[in-house]
Amino acid sequence: xxxxxxxxxxxxxxxxxxxCEKNQVPTWTNPDQQAVTPDGQTYDVRILPxxxxxxxxxxxxxxxxxxxxxxxxxxxxxxxxxxxxxxxxSGSLKWYAEGTEGATVxxxxxxxxxxxxxxxxxxxxxxxxxxxxxxxxAKTGVLPSASPVVIPFKHKLTKIILNVTKxxxxxxxxxxxxxxxxxxxLDADFNATADAGAAEGTVTxxxxxxxxxxxxxxxxxxxxxxxxxxxxxxxxxQILEETSLAAGKQYTINMIVNPSDLKVTxxxxxxxxxxxxxxxxxxxxxxKLSDGYITYHxxxxxxxxxxxxxxxxxxxxRYVPEGITVxxxxxxxxxxKVDAGIYYPVVVNSENTQAVFSxxxxxxxxxxxxxxxxxxxxxxxGAITSVAQAQALEGAQGLCPKGWHVPTGADIIGLVGKAxxxxxxxxxxxxxxxxxxxxALLNADGFNxxxxxxxxxxxNTKTSGTLMGWASGYPxxxxxxxxxxxxxxxxxxxxSGDETSGIKNLQFMGxxxxxxxxxxxxxxxxxxxxxxxxxxxxxxxxDN
Numbered sequence: 001x002x003x004x005x006x007x008x009x010x011x012x013x014x015x016x017x018x019x020c021e022k023n024q025v026p027t028w029t030n031p032d033q034q035a036v037t038p039d040g041q042t043y044d045v046r047i048l049p050x051x052x053x054x055x056x057x058x059x060x061x062x063x064x065x066x067x068x069x070x071x072x073x074x075x076x077x078x079x080x081x082x083x084x085x086x087x088x089x090s091g092s093l094k095w096y097a098e099g100t101e102g103a104t105v106x107x108x109x110x111x112x113x114x115x116x117x118x119x120x121x122x123x124x125x126x127x128x129x130x131x132x133x134x135x136x137x138a139k140t141g142v143l144p145s146a147s148p149v150v151i152p153f154k155h156k157l158t159k160i161i162l163n164v165t166k167x168x169x170x171x172x173x174x175x176x177x178x179x180x181x182x183x184x185x186l187d188a189d190f191n192a193t194a195d196a197g198a199a200e201g202t203v204t205x206x207x208x209x210x211x212x213x214x215x216x217x218x219x220x221x222x223x224x225x226x227x228x229x230x231x232x233x234x235x236x237x238q239i240l241e242e243t244s245l246a247a248g249k250q251y252t253i254n255m256i257v258n259p260s261d262l263k264v265t266x267x268x269x270x271x272x273x274x275x276x277x278x279x280x281x282x283x284x285x286x287x288k289l290s291d292g293y294i295t296y297h298x299x300x301x302x303x304x305x306x307x308x309x310x311x312x313x314x315x316x317x318r319y320v321p322e323g324i325t326v327x328x329x330x331x332x333x334x335x336x337k338v339d340a341g342i343y344y345p346v347v348v349n350s351e352n353t354q355a356v357f358s359x360x361x362x363x364x365x366x367x368x369x370x371x372x373x374x375x376x377x378x379x380x381x382g383a384i385t386s387v388a389q390a391q392a393l394e395g396a397q398g399l400c401p402k403g404w405h406v407p408t409g410a411d412i413i414g415l416v417g418k419a420x421x422x423x424x425x426x427x428x429x430x431x432x433x434x435x436x437x438x439x440a441l442l443n444a445d446g447f448n449x450x451x452x453x454x455x456x457x458x459x460n461t462k463t464s465g466t467l468m469g470w471a472s473g474y475p476x477x478x479x480x481x482x483x484x485x486x487x488x489x490x491x492x493x494x495x496s497g498d499e500t501s502g503i504k505n506l507q508f509m510g511x512x513x514x515x516x517x518x519x520x521x522x523x524x525x526x527x528x529x530x531x532x533x534x535x536x537x538x539x540x541x542x543d544n
Contacts, residue, residue, distance in 0.1 A: 044090060044093070044094060044095075045067070045069075045077075045080075045082070045090075045091070045093040045094065045095055046082075046088050046089065046090045060084065061084060061085060061086050062083065062084065063083070063084040063109070063110075064081050064082065064083045064084070064089075064109075064110065064111035065081075065082055065089060065107050065108060065109045065110075065111055066079045066080070066081060066107060066108050066109075066111045066112065066115060067079070067080045067081075067082050067091075067093065067105065067106070067107045068080070068105070068106050068107070068115070069093075069096075069103050069104070069105050069142075070103060070104045070106075071096070071101060071102075071103045071104075072101070076096050076103060077093055078115065079112075079114065079115045080092075080093040081111055082107075095144035096144065100143070100359070101143075102140070102141040102142060102143055103141075103142050103143075104138060104139070104140045104141075104142070105138065105139050105142045106136070106137070106138035106139075106189075106190075107136065107137060107138075107153070108134070108135065108136035108137075108190050109133075109134070109135050109136070109153070110131070110134070116186055117185065117186055118183060118184060118185050118186060118195065119134045119156075119157075119183070119184050119186060119192065119218075120182050120183040120184070120198075121157065121182050121184075121203065121215075121216050121217060121218065122182075122203075123182060123201050123202065123203055123204065124203075124204045125203055125204060125205060125206050125215045125216065126174070126204045126205070126206055126207070127206070128206055129159075129206050129214060129215060129216050132157070132215075132216040133155065133157065133216055134155075134156045134157055134184075134186075134190070134192065135153040135154060135155055135156060136153060136154065136156055136189075136190035137152050137153040137154055138189070143361050144361070154247075154248050155247070155248040156184075156186070156190055156191060156192040156219075156247050156248065157184065157192055157216050157217065157218055157219065157247060157248075158216065158217050158218065158219050158220075158245040158246065158247060158248075158249055158250075158251070159214060159215075159216055159249070159250040159251070160177065160205075160214060160215050160216070160217060160245075160250070160251050160252075160253060161212065161213075161214050161250060161251070161252045161253070162175055162177075162205055162212070162213040162214065162215075162226075162252075162253050162255055163211060163212060163252060163253070163254050163255065164211050164212070164213060164228070164255045164256075164257060165211065165254070165255065165256045165257065166211070166257050167256065167257060167258045167259070168230055168231070168257055168258065168259050169231065170230070170231035171231070172228055172229060172230060172257065173228075173229035173230065173231075173233060174204050174205075174227075174228070174229040175204070175205045175207070175213045175226075175227070175228050175229075175255070176202050176203060176204050176205065176226070176227040176228075176229075177202065177203050177205065177215060177217070177224050177225065177226055177227075178200070178201070178202035178203075178224065178225040178227060179200055179202075179222055179223060179224050179225045179239075180194075180200060180201065180203065180217050180218070180220060180222050180224060181194040181195055181196070181198040181199070181200055181201070181218060181220055181222075182198065182201045182203065182217070182218065183195040183198035183218065184218035184219070191247065192218055192219055192247055193218070193219060193220075194218040194219060194220035194222075195218075202225075202227070203215045203217065217245060219245050219246055219247040220244075220245055221242060221243070221244045221245070222242065222243065222245065223239060223240060223241065223242040223243075224239075224240045224243070225237055225238070225239050225240070226238050226239075226240060226253065226255060228255065228257050230257065236257065240253070285401040285402055285403070287403075289303065289305070289311060292304065292446075294313075294401065296319065296401045297319045299318060299319065301313050301314075301315045301317075302314045302315050302446075302448070303542075304445065304446040304447065306415060306430070306431075306442075306445055306447065307430035307431070307445060308411075308414045308415045308429065308430055308431075310411065310414075310415075310541055310542060310544070311541070311542035312415075312447065312539060312540075312541055312542075313404075313539045313540045313541075314446055314447050314448045314539075315368065315448065315539075316367060316368025316369075316452065316537035316538065316539060317368050317369065317371070317399060317400075317537070317538040317539065317540065318364055318365065318368045318369050319369075319399055320342060320369065321399065324340075324341050324342050324375065325340070325342075326340070326342045326343065326344055326369060327340030327341075327342070327343050327344070328343065328344040328357040328359055330356065330357055330467075333354055333466060333467070334464050334465070334466065335455055335457070335464060335465035335466060335467065336464060338457045338462060338463060338464065338465055338533065339372075339381040339382065340372075340381075340535075341371070341372050341374075341375040341380065341381050342369050342370065342371055342372070342375060342535070343357065343369065343370040343455050343535045344357040344358055344359055344364070344369065344370070345357070345358055345363055345364060345367035345368060345369065345370060345452065345453070345537075346358070346367075346370070346452065346453030346454070346455075346467050346468075346469055346478055346481075347363055347367075347453075347478065348470055348475070348476060348477060348478060352475040352476050353475070354467075354470055355453055355467035355468070355469050355470035355478060356467070357467070367452050367537070368452070368537050368538070369537075370452075370453075370454060370455050370535035370536055370537060371399065371484060371535055371536060371537075371538050372455075372457075372532065372533060372534070372535045373484050373506070373508050373530065373531075373532035373533075373534075373536075374532060375399070376398050376399055376406055376484045376536075376538045377393050377396050377398040377399075377406055377484075377486060378396060378397060378398040378399060384503070384506060384532065385502075385503065386499075386503075387488065387491050387499075387506075390488040390491070390506050390508070390532075391488045393406075393486050393488070394408055394409075394486050394487045394488065395408050395486055396486050398486065398538075399538065400538075400540035400541075401540065403542060403543050404540040404541060404542050404543060405486065405540065405541055405543060406484065406485060406486035406538065406540065406541075407483070407485045407486065407510075407511070407539065407540075407541050408485065408486055408487045408509075408541075409422075409423050409485065409487035409509040409527070410487075411485075411541050412485055412487075412509060412510070412511055412527040413425070413426050413429065413527055414426065414429055415429060415430070415431055415437070415442075416429055416431050416432060416436075416437025416438075416442075416511070416525055416526055416527060417429030417431065417432025417437055418432060418435075418436050418437050418526045418527065419509065419526055419527020419528065420526075420527065420528055420529060422489065422490075422509075423509060423527050431445075431447075431525075436524040436525075436526055437511075437524060437525040437526045437527070438521075438523070438524065438525070439513060439515070439520070439523035439524065439525050440520060440521050440523060442525060449513055449525055450478075450513060450515065451469060451477075451478050451479050451480050451481045451513045451514060451515040451516075451523075452469070452478060452481045452513070452536075452537045453467060453468055453469030453470070453478040453480070453481045454467075454468040454469065454481050454482045454534050454535060454536045454537075455467060455468070455534065455535035456468040456534055457531070457533035457534060457535070458505070458531065458533070459492070459504050459505035459531060459533060460494075460502075460503060460504050460505060460533065461494075461504060462533070465533075468480060468481060468482070468534075469481050471516055473516065474515070474516055477515065478515075479514065479515045479516040480512070480513070480514050480515070480516060481512070481513055481536065481537070482510050482511065482512050482528065482530045482534060482536045483510045483511035483512075483513070483530075483536050483537055483538065483539060484508060484510050484530055484536045484537075484538055485508050485509045485510040485511070485527075485530065486508060487508060487509040488506075488507075488508060488509075489506075489507035489508055489509045489529040489530075490506075490507045490529060491503060491505070491506050491507070492504045492505045505531050505532070505533070506531070506532040507529040507530060507531050507532065508529070508530055508532060509527055509528070509529060509530070510527070510528055510529070510530035510536065511525055511526070511527060511528065512525070512526055512527075512528035512530075513525040514526075
């Protein structure tokens with residue numbers, strides 16, 4: 001069995017939704033039934049594992065986890081067994097009917113017939129540590145959805161690495177740590193503490209390579225006894241100083257084996273199980289560029305390295321920071337809230353007569369949210385009060401992952417080649433077709449660009465807005481839109497030319513996809529000025 005096949009696993013929870021017509025909201029039955037798609041199929045709960053870059057192994061066929069789902073009304077599912085089939089975890093569990101009621105989904109590994117209140121590590125871990133590794137995680141606000149939901153599974157026990165320097169002839173028979181309690185009690189959130197009533201035991205470590213051994217223990221405060229067995233079954237032992245072993249942490253012990261004694265010291269500070277960071281802190285980004293995706297704030301996004309030499313997100317951002325409520329209020333055709341910061345995506349209504357907001361989870365996954373510029377740039381609506389502030393935001397990270405940024409004017413012109421002033425056209429840009437930035441050329445390389453619409457709020461003085469993107473000439477689709485950027489474009493003041501009168505409108509350089517053409521080959525995506533009260537999709541660019 002491979003070593004540590006379940007270390008620091010991040011699981012993406014996904015609900016299998018049956019195929020719906022474009023922009024069609026799923027049909028939900030009454031609360032006592034399961035969720036049912038328009039063609040009558042029920043929704044299975046499936047779990048798709050996503051491994052981190054620091055994980056060197058994977059789940060194996062037949063591995064099982066226990067999954068529970070809790071709603072405000074009570075437990076919907078308790079300790080349901082989902083089994084890995086080489087691609088995903090699945091079982092007989094179906095989603096509930098209410099598509100707008102979120103739930104808390106929790107899971108743990110390894111599966112037990114009842115939700116475990118305790119867990120014991122093996123005394124003999126010489127064949128591997130996987131059977132002694134207990135991991136668990138939870139995610140709140142989960143809706144029945146086809147979109148993956150990444151749940152960070154945390155190690156609940158403690159890992160010990162033993163680096164052995166051997167100054168004796170022959171192979172070592174075993175490396176052991178004694179004096180520790182091997183049983184742990186688990187609380188409702190699967191936090192582990194050593195069982196104070198359990199007997200102390202000795203664990204035989206797994207030999208990872210010629211000089212490295214490892215084992216897993218419950219978290220506890222303990223004075224460990226290190227022991228090595230040398231040629232002829234001679235045992236050399238040393239008592240270590242009392243140490244507090246924390247959950248989810250890795251400790252290193254250096255051991256020097258001499259012919260007649262054993263020298264043991266702790267090496268360095270507590271390390272994270274895998275990469276030396278603090279488990280769970282600022283762990284919002286996982287980059288899998290070679291596999292064409294990242295996960296950010298527990299959502300998965302496809303990415304591509306375009307012919308401009310830069311990595312771009314090829315899906316629109318759908319992250320909502322704490323403290324912001326996504327708005328979808330609409331009075332007929334009028335947007336009534338002009339400072340929400342984030343809005344739901346725009347679709348065409350079922351009658352093909354106007355653009356409307358959609359709260360459908362599938363639509364959000366496909367189209368992302370719409371962000372006003374200040375929020376996209378990491379601020380709050382109304383925070384920019386001067387041109388100097390706006391100019392300083394060029395290349396800002398904003399809501400993008402660390403190491404990524406809101407596109408600059410240089411990013412935009414270097415990609416599509418054409419833009420309004422103050423940008424200068426670049427006819428050598430890879431996705432310029434001789435007349436315009438070409439959506440067909442972009443999408444041939446996996447950019448997934450479309451006209452996603454926008455919330456049009458003209459300037460600071462307006463108390464209402466409209467939804468941009470629907471045209472009677474193309475009634476079955478959204479055919480225009482804008483994307484926000486971070487490079488300052490222009491300003492107007494409440495009194496023309498008078499900076500002291502206050503900003504009426506700011507514009508940043510962004511993108512404007514247009515699909516109001518007879519042929520897809522003619523769809524355009526050029527650089528444009530985007531007013532900072534307009535709410536648009538956001539795509540991030542990786543820093544060089």
